[in-house]
Amino acid sequence: MRLVVDLDLCQGHAVCQDEAPGLFHVPKHGQVRILRPDPGADLEAARAAVRYCPTRALSLVDDSAAE
Known part of the structure; x- marks a missing residue:
């Protein structure tokens, strides 16, 4: 799994930082x-950060599914 951000959608609300400050x-x-x-x-x-992002700018990608 890896985190991905769409910078075109991110507005800097920092909900992700509140949910997962280490990430x-x-x-x-x-x-x-x-x-x-x-x-x-x-x-x-990380899942909570993705879930609560107000602009849906974050996602988790499962790289093992591509194999």
């Missing part, structure tokens, strides 16, 4: 930065 950083006036694309042990927090 996301949102500067005061900017868009989200993914700190770790592979959520690893923080998978549930």
Whole structure:
């Protein structure tokens, strides 16, 4: 699994950072930065961040499904 952000949709609300601070950083006036694309042990927090993103800019991609 890996985190993906659509920067065209991100408006910097920082809900993702609130849900998973170890995975996301949102500067005061900017868009989200993914700190770790592979959520690893923080998978549930990553899912919450994706679920609660107000602009639906985040997604989780299952790379193993492509194999």
